[in-house]
Amino acid sequence: MPQSRARLFVVIPCAGSGSRAGSREPKQYRPIAGLAMVAHTVAVFRALAGQLAGLTLVVSPGDQAVHAALPDFPRVGERLLPEGGPTRAATVLAGLRALRAEGAADTDWALVHDAARCLVTPEQVEALIAACEHDAVGGLLAHRLADTLKSAGPDGRVAATLDRGDKWLAQTPQMFRIGALIDALERAGEGVTDEAGAIEAIGLAPLLVPGSAQNFKLTYPEDFALAEAVLKGRTAP
Numbered sequence: 001m002p003q004s005r006a007r008l009f010v011v012i013p014c015a016g017s018g019s020r021a022g023s024r025e026p027k028q029y030r031p032i033a034g035l036a037m038v039a040h041t042v043a044v045f046r047a048l049a050g051q052l053a054g055l056t057l058v059v060s061p062g063d064q065a066v067h068a069a070l071p072d073f074p075r076v077g078e079r080l081l082p083e084g085g086p087t088r089a090a091t092v093l094a095g096l097r098a099l100r101a102e103g104a105a106d107t108d109w110a111l112v113h114d115a116a117r118c119l120v121t122p123e124q125v126e127a128l129i130a131a132c133e134h135d136a137v138g139g140l141l142a143h144r145l146a147d148t149l150k151s152a153g154p155d156g157r158v159a160a161t162l163d164r165g166d167k168w169l170a171q172t173p174q175m176f177r178i179g180a181l182i183d184a185l186e187r188a189g190e191g192v193t194d195e196a197g198a199i200e201a202i203g204l205a206p207l208l209v210p211g212s213a214q215n216f217k218l219t220y221p222e223d224f225a226l227a228e229a230v231l232k233g234r235t236a237p
């Protein structure tokens, strides 16, 4: 019997508060270049809709701001899940469990992507898919360190200069099999900060796929003006 091809489901955790961004509203709903941050993020995956089996946006219970931010959501194949948790890991796990409950197979792929990384491009997502779809483990977009790396002592002075040759910044999307990822996140608990970390903790080695410095996570107040400049630069004639 021929094996059916594994499907690709996108899960976007969108239930954070954005405390480091310094605004009253959750940062994912702040406008950037005329659209809410999360609307830019969703648009990237809509551009790949033909390759995807579905997109789940996981927001906090009772979140109303998402409706103004994404007035045309959900479209066909999209689902709004108001089951975000107190940590990113809990939010992601809620999205994965909902996929499984609605028929996703353990061998199908999840592409987990931060709502707060609105500058990722369809081409970068496709590069991750191409690198991982025949891999036994899966992997993540990541970026090599561009700067010299220091560790700090308790006095705020440099304790050492570290070898950066093997250091990468973890980005998203992160692409893993749904069954393995649920199992890994359940074992890891809520302290784990990305999907790859949970997969590593069960003894597997995710693939590092080169991303881009522009795929940064909007975290601090100054990140918003930079993201706006990047987005406007992309649409400039």
Ligand SMILES: Nc1ccn([C@@H]2O[C@H](COP(=O)(O)OP(=O)(O)OP(=O)(O)O)[C@@H](O)[C@H]2O)c(=O)n1
Residues within 6 Å of the ligand: 012, 013, 014, 015, 016, 017, 018, 019, 020, 021, 027, 028, 058, 084, 085, 086, 087, 088, 089, 091, 092, 113, 114, 115, 116, 117, 217, 218, 219
């Ligand atoms: N309980 C949480 C925490 C985070 N996230 C999401 O995970 C992504 C990455 O998290 P981060 O940028 O660290 O978000 P916040 O927790 O919102 O930011 P902060 O740590 O500054 O409060 C974001 O899309 C955020 O909405 C989530 O869905 N649920």
Ligand SMILES: C[C@](O)(CO)[C@H](O)COP(=O)(O)O
Residues within 6 Å of the ligand: 088, 114, 169, 170, 171, 172, 193, 194, 195, 217
């Ligand atoms: C998943 C992540 O984007 C990888 O860099 C990041 O870890 C999420 O942010 P957090 O501050 O660790 O929740």
